[in-house]
Amino acid sequence: MKSASPSPGYTGCVVQVSSPYDAIAGVYDEHWGHEFFPHAMEAFDRHAAPLLAPGAAVLDLCCGSGLFAGWLDDQGFTVTGVDLSGAMLATARRRAPRGTFVQADMAAFTLPARFDAAVCWFNSLNHAMSPRHLRAVLLNVAGHMTRGASFLFDYVLPRAYRRDWASTAMVEGAGRRRRIQFRYDPAARQAVCETGEGVIVQQPFPPATIRRAAVAAGFDLLWEGPMEGAEPAGGRRLVLAVRG
Numbered sequence: 001m002k003s004a005s006p007s008p009g010y011t012g013c014v015v016q017v018s019s020p021y022d023a024i025a026g027v028y029d030e031h032w033g034h035e036f037f038p039h040a041m042e043a044f045d046r047h048a049a050p051l052l053a054p055g056a057a058v059l060d061l062c063c064g065s066g067l068f069a070g071w072l073d074d075q076g077f078t079v080t081g082v083d084l085s086g087a088m089l090a091t092a093r094r095r096a097p098r099g100t101f102v103q104a105d106m107a108a109f110t111l112p113a114r115f116d117a118a119v120c121w122f123n124s125l126n127h128a129m130s131p132r133h134l135r136a137v138l139l140n141v142a143g144h145m146t147r148g149a150s151f152l153f154d155y156v157l158p159r160a161y162r163r164d165w166a167s168t169a170m171v172e173g174a175g176r177r178r179r180i181q182f183r184y185d186p187a188a189r190q191a192v193c194e195t196g197e198g199v200i201v202q203q204p205f206p207p208a209t210i211r212r213a214a215v216a217a218g219f220d221l222l223w224e225g226p227m228e229g230a231e232p233a234g235g236r237r238l239v240l241a242v243r244g
């Protein structure tokens with residue numbers, strides 16, 4: 001178990017948290033993070049950046065190892081990253097030294113800032129544990145945004161989890177070789193990733209569940225479409241929501 005060390009400005013209590021991403025943070029950064037990053041940059045440049053003033057405050061929810069946060073920082077945005085994994089955040093802090101990083105659940109962080117934009121990349125919203133948790137996440141994000149601020153996120157469709165979430169990868173990295181297994185559990189209706197040191201579970205939320213949760217939280221859905229080029233082919237959606 002790790003003790004969270006909140007960044008300045010974090011007003012929540014100090015909690016004991018651990019994440020299955022802690023043990024694979026190095027491997028994640030070397031392999032998967034880089035895979036998605038170009039798609040995130042492209043989507044942000046197209047949908048969010050044109051609406052933002054220089055230095056605008058951007059929340060990177062589930063920021064992981066901070067590839068995107070570091071890029072935002074380089075672009076001159078004021079970046080705040082939230083993630084549950086202390087090990088992922090340690091890398092993110094090195095990547096974006098001017099950023100603020102908070103270790104917290106995506107539904108439970110409490111920050112004094114109001115953001116001009118927010119992002120949540122690489123099916124991180126699918127990491128919400130239930131539709132109820134998802135609704136709490138969206139409410140919390142909305143509560144931290146200014147009116148008119150855009151929230152850009154992607155998610156993976158249920159049919160893509162059912163069809164594509166089945167593989168085994170031998171992955172070298174962070175000093176060892178790991179067998180990582182991806183499988184879809186039809187009984188639990190969950191996508192599972194077994195890392196050997198933990199289990200990462202994702203929820204195949206139907207589009208209607210995500211849209212309802214966003215609207216209930218006070219977002220207007222401005223645009224939704226396929227996230228072209230990003231895996232799984234034809235199974236990833238990109239959503240632009242605006243805080244009403």
Ligand SMILES: C[S@@+](CC[C@H](N)C(=O)[O-])C[C@H]1O[C@@H](n2cnc3c(N)ncnc32)[C@H](O)[C@@H]1O
Pocket residue numbers: 019021032033036040061062063064065067068082083084085088104105106107120121122123124127128
């Ligand atoms: C697939 S990774 C994506 C990381 C990053 N957004 C990227 O594009 O590389 C999912 C991230 O969500 C974080 N995460 C999972 N559940 C979370 C929760 N309940 N609250 C906050 N972060 C969470 C994980 O620690 C991990 O860094």
